[in-house]
């Protein structure tokens with residue numbers, strides 16, 4: 318991509334409305350634009366990251382055996398009357414009427430619709446277990462939309478739903494999603510810690526919120542420091558096999574949000590030097606809710622014994638758009654964003670220090686082609702701008718590598734390669750720099 322043809326409205330000034338780093342940086346780096354309170358347009362650079370995050374979520378869910386579908390954003394109010402939630406859901410629900418005075422709503426979540434789809438398509442225990450998910454926009458008319466995409470009104474969510482014949486099956490489905498979440502967040506370059514969460518009227522131990530530690534998070538959290546260095550399963554994980562060991566490793570050490578925190582237990586179980594008290598951002602939540610929807614909506618499956626029973630359900634959410642804010646909260650410095658490789662909008666920023674100089678232009682064009690041929694996403698700054706401005710833009714948008722081509726080094730056949738995260742720079746022969754980028758891209762894709 319050539320920057321001269323791209324839409325990248327960066328800014329030096331801190332927008333007054335943004336109180337936290339991720340919000341400021343997403344606006345300044347031209348990732349998003351607010352169109353109304355809590356409603357954002359995704360500009361090209363932001364959209365690339367959103368799509369990468371989404372792709373990791375999708376890939377890990379497929380690996381775990383879940384199946385993707387797509388439901389509409391608008392739903393009939395009558396569907397929600399079946400579960401009793403149309404009246405129960407408060408002013409967060411955006412209610413709409415069409416030209417025929419039919420009542421609709423913009424979905425804040427999709428339990429009703431997925432149960433409706435399931436009940437009209439699946440009848441037999443032989444079709445279970447089933448795990449369906451979508452990545453779709455949601456609308457919640459939040460009282461206080463704030464912190465940019467962290468608490469928007471329109472936001473992108475992955476919502477998944479499992480259907481099982483009994484509680485034991487549902488527990489297994491829950492474990493599969495628990496482990497898939499460990500892998501997906503780790504792949505995005507962040508640590509999200511599963512914390513026990515309130516389960517509501519159903520009770521039991523089957524709800525976790527996945528929380529990224531950040532001082533700017535909305536809820537206080539209490540964590541055993543040991544959780545910060547736990548491994549996640551490799552990609553050879555067998556989701557049909559026994560997942561107890563992974564789930565135990567990640568749910569036995571103390572980790573709780575303020576809602577369920579037990580101070581006495583925290584102090585009893587965690588030695589003082591391992592007690593972490595900080596704040597966090599919820600990037601996902603998983604939940605077993607049994608027959609909460611199946612009973613009122615009559616979602617029945619015939620078992621091997623010929624008897625019809627309500628299915629046991631679970632739901633699994635990931636805040637896809639919120640994740641961009643959380644990733645930036647966890648990875649930035651005073652100059653801008655520092656994207657983890659796996660979600661960076663481009664891997665390499667190619668900087669032409671002397672646009673219009675024939676030799677420099679030729680060298681840049683050749684590098685640009687070469688990188689693209691190797692399948693590396695590269696953003697080529699071919700604008701007629703001062704070097705200082707180009708460097709500032711590259712640091713702000715946070716691409717993992719900067720490849721800098723200027724007249725002086727080029728005379729020796731050299732370019733400069735800078736790693737954004739560490740600030741480390743090396744002046745290398747062109748081929749050596751290319752080889753290093755190719756090797757890094759290869760490593761990142763394994």
Ligand code: ATP
Nearest residue numbers: 466467468469472474599600601602634635636639
């Ligand atoms: P919160 O407690 O932050 O309001 P929630 O518990 O109501 O969120 P869920 O219903 O669990 O949210 O939705 C699944 C995921 O969607 C959440 O874990 C979160 O990452 C994301 N999410 C929820 N509300 C918003 C929002 N207003 N803006 C952006 N992401 C959101």
Ligand code: MG
Nearest residue numbers: 526599601602
């Ligand atoms: Mg939640």
